[in-house]
Amino acid sequence: PGLIVTEPTLVRGPGVWRLQFGPWLWEEGHLTCFPVRCRLGPLFSMQLGPHFTLVVNSYDLAKEVLLTRGRDFAGRPKMVLPVMQYTLRTADPRGKDIAFCDYSALWKSHRRLVHSALSLFGEGGRLQDIGKFFVPPLSSSSSSSGNAFDPSAAVTRAVTNVVCTLVFSATYRRDDAELKEVIDYNNGIVETIARGGLVDLFPWLQRFPSRSLTKLKQCITVRDRLLQRKLDQHKASLSDGDGGIDPRDLLEALLRGQEGQKSEVISDDHVLMTAAETFGAGVETTSTTLLWIIAYMLHHPEVQARAQRELEEQVGLERPVRLSDRTRLPYVEAVIQEGLRIRPVSPVLIPHTALTRTSLGGHPVQPGTRVLVNMWALHHNPTDWPQPDLFKPERFLDGRGGRVSPSCFLPFGAGPRVCVGESLARLELFLFLSSLLQRISFSLPPAGPVPDLRGRLGVVLQPPPYLVVATPRHT
Ligand code: HEM
Numbered sequence: 001p002g003l004i005v006t007e008p009t010l011v012r013g014p015g016v017w018r019l020q021f022g023p024w025l026w027e028e029g030h031l032t033c034f035p036v037r038c039r040l041g042p043l044f045s046m047q048l049g050p051h052f053t054l055v056v057n058s059y060d061l062a063k064e065v066l067l068t069r070g071r072d073f074a075g076r077p078k079m080v081l082p083v084m085q086y087t088l089r090t091a092d093p094r095g096k097d098i099a100f101c102d103y104s105a106l107w108k109s110h111r112r113l114v115h116s117a118l119s120l121f122g123e124g125g126r127l128q129d130i131g132k133f134f135v136p137p138l139s140s141s142s143s144s145s146g147n148a149f150d151p152s153a154a155v156t157r158a159v160t161n162v163v164c165t166l167v168f169s170a171t172y173r174r175d176d177a178e179l180k181e182v183i184d185y186n187n188g189i190v191e192t193i194a195r196g197g198l199v200d201l202f203p204w205l206q207r208f209p210s211r212s213l214t215k216l217k218q219c220i221t222v223r224d225r226l227l228q229r230k231l232d233q234h235k236a237s238l239s240d241g242d243g244g245i246d247p248r249d250l251l252e253a254l255l256r257g258q259e260g261q262k263s264e265v266i267s268d269d270h271v272l273m274t275a276a277e278t279f280g281a282g283v284e285t286t287s288t289t290l291l292w293i294i295a296y297m298l299h300h301p302e303v304q305a306r307a308q309r310e311l312e313e314q315v316g317l318e319r320p321v322r323l324s325d326r327t328r329l330p331y332v333e334a335v336i337q338e339g340l341r342i343r344p345v346s347p348v349l350i351p352h353t354a355l356t357r358t359s360l361g362g363h364p365v366q367p368g369t370r371v372l373v374n375m376w377a378l379h380h381n382p383t384d385w386p387q388p389d390l391f392k393p394e395r396f397l398d399g400r401g402g403r404v405s406p407s408c409f410l411p412f413g414a415g416p417r418v419c420v421g422e423s424l425a426r427l428e429l430f431l432f433l434s435s436l437l438q439r440i441s442f443s444l445p446p447a448g449p450v451p452d453l454r455g456r457l458g459v460v461l462q463p464p465p466y467l468v469v470a471t472p473r474h475t
Contacts, residue, residue, distance in 0.1 A: 043361050051077070053351075053370040054360060057377040059384065059408040061361050065352060065371055069360070070415030074103040075353035077370055096273040098420055099281060103355055110266055111420060114274050117253035118424050120246065121166055148445035148467040152291055157183060159287040160279070162428060167275050168230040169249040181222060186279050188219035194458035223279075227272050231255075251275060282421050285345045286428050288460050293339035293433060295451035295463045296391045298444050303393060304437065307332050308473075311438050317474055321434040323427060329434060330403050334393035336429050340411035342391055343453075345460040347376035349413050375410065384408045440470045 042058035056062050065073045079100060095101045098111050157174065160183050164170045172179035192212040234251045247253035254271045297304040314328040315321055326333065352371045359365055380388040384406060385395065398404050412419035419425070444450060444467075451466035 043363070048370070051370050053372060054365070055372045055374055056360070057374045059378050059381070062373045062378055062410065063414075064360055065373055066410070066413060066415040066417070069358055070417070072356050072358040073352045073354055073371055074416040075355040076100050076102050077351050077353050079351070096267065096269040097277050098274070099277060099350060103416070106265065110270055110274075113254065113257045113266060115420055117247075117250055117257060118421060120253055121424060121427070148448060148469050150465050151294060151468050151470075152287070152465060155290050156283065156287045159283050159290070159428070159432070160186065163279055163282055165249070166424075167250045167278050168234070178226070181226065182279070185219040185222045186283055188215055189223070189280060190284050190459050192216040192219070223276060224272070227275050230275070231268065231272060250278060278421070282425065284460050286425055286432075288345045288462050289336075289339055289429060290432055291463050292343040293335060294442055294468060295453065295466055296339060296342070297442055298466070298468060299450055299453070300391055301443070303335060303391070304442060307335055308437050308441070311434060315434075315438065317438060321431060321438060323431065325434070326430055330397060330401060331393065332434050332437070333403065333430065334396035336426075336433060337396040337405070337409070338391055338393040341379045341385070341395075341409060342389075343455060343461055343463070344375045344379055344411050346411075347374070347455070347461045349373040349375055350417075352417065373413075378408055378410060381408070439473055441473055443469045443471065445469050
């Protein structure tokens, strides 16, 4: 009782029949997130291919999966294409990554090492002045005459450049061939994985020739060659005694962390997969969040104006924004929070699996059961978020200049599987957005359409392409 089992059903939409299963609609060749919470209740099950799957649509149950019984539900299913992106290199079926690796003692040490390596880039670390990377690529693709452009390539390029700096200390010029190579292989991996959903449901499809699989292999080969070269260079410079007191980047931090472990524990493959994962999990998510925020600011110019006023009053227009300015810019932070709420880039969390016999909402759950947490439903529940479809950064302010962060707001997940890059992502989003708004005003092209705010679900929930005019605020 209480569990509603839904079979895939045909739903008559405006003029078309659509296949509906669970919280998604298969529509125009892609999966669209669909807020079904009200109709289907807080918990339902469905059969996705061979996998019995529970879908969680309420905060209380999400808290149970992620926190209260977080250890019971900390497993990951073996998903064909995502796992393949890490295992082609090593032929090790369990992978050496974090996101798709199942829960184990080794996985925990690896995750702990990565977490502490990433925290080196926090307060006082190398991220302090990265704001300067962000503006030139974007402003150079606009023009003072007000030409409209699609901001997605420029934003992706800037975020990729920052991740390259963090991972292996390379900062590229806008049209550098190596930067282009990184962007191309990363895009290729993201696109093929986004298209590979059916292979995950029906793994036997792998046996058939597939353009996606061939492209995935090509991209991974290019990626592994580049990252191996960077790793060799880092090892050589460490053995020459070139390292300072603090590691200069993520690869160096991981290599030093590796020294403190027993030899077989964190291997070179773990180090390489972590570098690969920082691109895979860190570029698309961060750039897409920024693109959503810019799209919403085009719909709400008053939000952009208020954020810019706060920046002028608290920082001014001359000096670069620093991390330490964060406490004085609550409205800018609230804009980021509201962007993460209204369009969570991960509207359904990466699937969890039950590691043991456990329960959820009082119902028994067998080991191996897949659990999908519907973040979209949590972030659009009208009880927690009045008028959930309106973009209102004030939700995250208390009216006296203080911040509010409701517990039902979980854009990075929570518990043992919480996003390992959360603090890095928050720093990047803050420095990126504030330095853009300090220097640029975004507006709609003359007589141009406002961005379409219905998301397209690939690996992340993306805004459809849109045009923007970027006008420099001062010269
Ligand atoms: C996992 C969100 C940026 C690395 C996740 C999860 C979410 C998320 C929702 C899944 C949690 C779960 O399954 O319960 C985001 C958002 C980002 C972002 C919204 C930016 C706006 C990053 C960055 C990195 C990163 C910059 C790189 C360092 C990871 C990894 C996992 C993960 C490795 C898997 C964690 C695990 O399975 O234990 N992220 N993420 N993410 N994220 Fe992020």
